[in-house]
Amino acid sequence: MNENLALVWENCLHFMRDNLNAAEDHSDLKKLENSFDLLFDKVEPISLIDNNLTLMVPSDFYKEYIEDNYLSLLSAALKKYLGKGVKLWYSVMENKAIGKTQPITVNMKGKSIATPKMQESVPPKFAGNIVNPFVLPGIKKVNIDSNLKADFSFDNYIEGESNKFASTVAKSIAKRPGATAFNPLFLHGGYGVGKTHLSHAVGLEVKNLFPDKIVVYLSSEKFIQQFVAAARAKNQTEFANFYQMVDVLIIDDIQFLSGKAATQDSFFHIFDYLHQNGKQIILTSDRAPVHVMDIQERIVSRFKWGLTAEIKAPDFDTRKKIIVDKLDRDGIQLTDDMLEYLATEVNSSVRDLIGVINSVIAYSTVYKTDLSLELLKETISKIASTKKKIINIPYIQDVVCEYFGIKLDQLLSKTRKREIALPRQLAMYFSKEYTNSTFAKIGEEMGGKDHSTVMYACETIKDVSKIDKEIKKFVKDLNEKIKQ
Numbered sequence: 001m002n003e004n005l006a007l008v009w010e011n012c013l014h015f016m017r018d019n020l021n022a023a024e025d026h027s028d029l030k031k032l033e034n035s036f037d038l039l040f041d042k043v044e045p046i047s048l049i050d051n052n053l054t055l056m057v058p059s060d061f062y063k064e065y066i067e068d069n070y071l072s073l074l075s076a077a078l079k080k081y082l083g084k085g086v087k088l089w090y091s092v093m094e095n096k097a098i099g100k101t102q103p104i105t106v107n108m109k110g111k112s113i114a115t116p117k118m119q120e121s122v123p124p125k126f127a128g129n130i131v132n133p134f135v136l137p138g139i140k141k142v143n144i145d146s147n148l149k150a151d152f153s154f155d156n157y158i159e160g161e162s163n164k165f166a167s168t169v170a171k172s173i174a175k176r177p178g179a180t181a182f183n184p185l186f187l188h189g190g191y192g193v194g195k196t197h198l199s200h201a202v203g204l205e206v207k208n209l210f211p212d213k214i215v216v217y218l219s220s221e222k223f224i225q226q227f228v229a230a231a232r233a234k235n236q237t238e239f240a241n242f243y244q245m246v247d248v249l250i251i252d253d254i255q256f257l258s259g260k261a262a263t264q265d266s267f268f269h270i271f272d273y274l275h276q277n278g279k280q281i282i283l284t285s286d287r288a289p290v291h292v293m294d295i296q297e298r299i300v301s302r303f304k305w306g307l308t309a310e311i312k313a314p315d316f317d318t319r320k321k322i323i324v325d326k327l328d329r330d331g332i333q334l335t336d337d338m339l340e341y342l343a344t345e346v347n348s349s350v351r352d353l354i355g356v357i358n359s360v361i362a363y364s365t366v367y368k369t370d371l372s373l374e375l376l377k378e379t380i381s382k383i384a385s386t387k388k389k390i391i392n393i394p395y396i397q398d399v400v401c402e403y404f405g406i407k408l409d410q411l412l413s414k415t416r417k418r419e420i421a422l423p424r425q426l427a428m429y430f431s432k433e434y435t436n437s438t439f440a441k442i443g444e445e446m447g448g449k450d451h452s453t454v455m456y457a458c459e460t461i462k463d464v465s466k467i468d469k470e471i472k473k474f475v476k477d478l479n480e481k482i483k484q
């Protein structure tokens with residue numbers, strides 16, 4: 001870069017940064033502040049000939065992002081340091097296969113610059129939506145800023161037997177993201193046991209210790225939506241480029257990538273790129289990698305590269321700790337018998353436990369009564385009678401496994417031994433009865449079985465339960481348990 005141009009550009013950057021610093025808190029302009037260095041670090045002015053300024057940018061994404069969001073600010077800066085009538089050009093480095101090919105450049109003209117009135121140090125007012133840098137062309141409205149919930153911190157995470165291992169590993173990752181052997185960290189466990197909370201806690205701690213690191217949390221559903229939108233807009237390269245900038249990528253409920261071949265391909269490349277570059281990946285799922293269905297083998301094998309940690313439903317002592325902690329924050333104390341009662345009665349997930357605790361607090365506030373064992377009992381029975389249970393396939397699998405005393409692994413296996421095959425057929429039957437899932441979907445969730453196997457199981461259980469007393473009893477018992 002010629003020295004003069006370098007100096008002009010440095011001044012322009014300085015001017016733009018100043019304006020962003022001075023912008024009002026929470027203004028659209030302020031939101032650009034975090035992205036500024038990230039974006040302009042990769043932008044290089046390469047020539048200035050007869051008032052034509054050419055900026056080299058890594059991809060179309062950068063060009064469009066600058067045009068959509070920074071044009072007014074950049075124009076003001078150029079006017080200040082180069083005078084009126086500067087024309088902007090972009091030289092876009094195209095890099096089709098992620099990180100593989102030599103970049104080629106394509107020259108493109110920028111939008112014409114209409115210089116807004118802008119005063120030094122006075123934040124300019126921009127019309128329309130200014131989005132943050134993590135918004136890609138084609139998926140502009142989706143804000144995938146870090147997306148971390150401040151409440152989901154390590155401080156608010158109660159440790160106990162059920163989550164000790166996972167939380168110890170999570171803390172060590174937060175101190176050295178990408179630099180431990182736990183990459184990826186694959187957290188799995190049932191409904192509401194604290195997977196999301198723990199993954200956020202890592203993200204929050206990383207931001208705390210290393211503010212410059214880019215942490216992105218999103219659900220796999222959002223990732224799929226973004227990918228589809230990017231594919232429609234033919235922006236897959238930018239989509240991948242964006243995720244390659246991330247230092248800690250957290251994807252929740254990764255099992256929903258199941259069956260999404262094109263998204264899986266993109267995820268695979270992003271995963272490899274991040275992993276090779278020492279970036280941290282954290283994935284959560286409702287099941288262990290081996291049971292995540294319809295995901296390419298090459299991806300499943302990568303899930304197992306780092307560390308897989310299960311979070312179980314909270315044990316009795318952990319439940320007690322969670323109750324005490326939660327109530328303490330509201331200045332409420334329980335007697336020992338009340339605490340025992342609550343921790344014994346609500347023994348499913350942390351989410352359910354917290355729901356009950358909140359209701360207890362609410363009832364006691366509304367009725368202005370002191371908490372008593374009677375009030376607890378009344379509250380819990382009211383909740384139980386009004387609570388709608390979400391009956392989904394994993395829940396049915398859990399009920400069936402518990403009833404027959406078998407493990408999920410066995411239920412989902414291929415064995416034809418009757419003591420496993422029958423529970424499996426029953427789980428298939430109830431999944432069809434209680435959920436809107438197709439035979440194919442149920443087959444997928446039952447260890448990758450064919451839809452015809454599920455159809456056969458449903459027909460068999462329906463017919464046999466009419467004549468076989470033992471099976472009739474299983475169906476009746478399980479029906480009651482599922483609805484309980």
Ligand SMILES: Nc1ncnc2c1ncn2[C@@H]1O[C@H](COP(=O)(O)OP(=O)(O)OP(=O)(O)O)[C@@H](O)[C@H]1O
Pocket residue numbers: 152156157158159163189190191192193194195196197198286322350351354
């Ligand atoms: N160990 C814990 N200490 C304190 N709060 C917890 C703990 N585990 C979970 N929670 C709280 O329980 C609720 C549910 O947790 P979370 O959303 O992380 O569960 P999850 O395992 O991701 O569930 P799902 O898979 O159903 O989405 C949240 O409010 C979370 O803060």
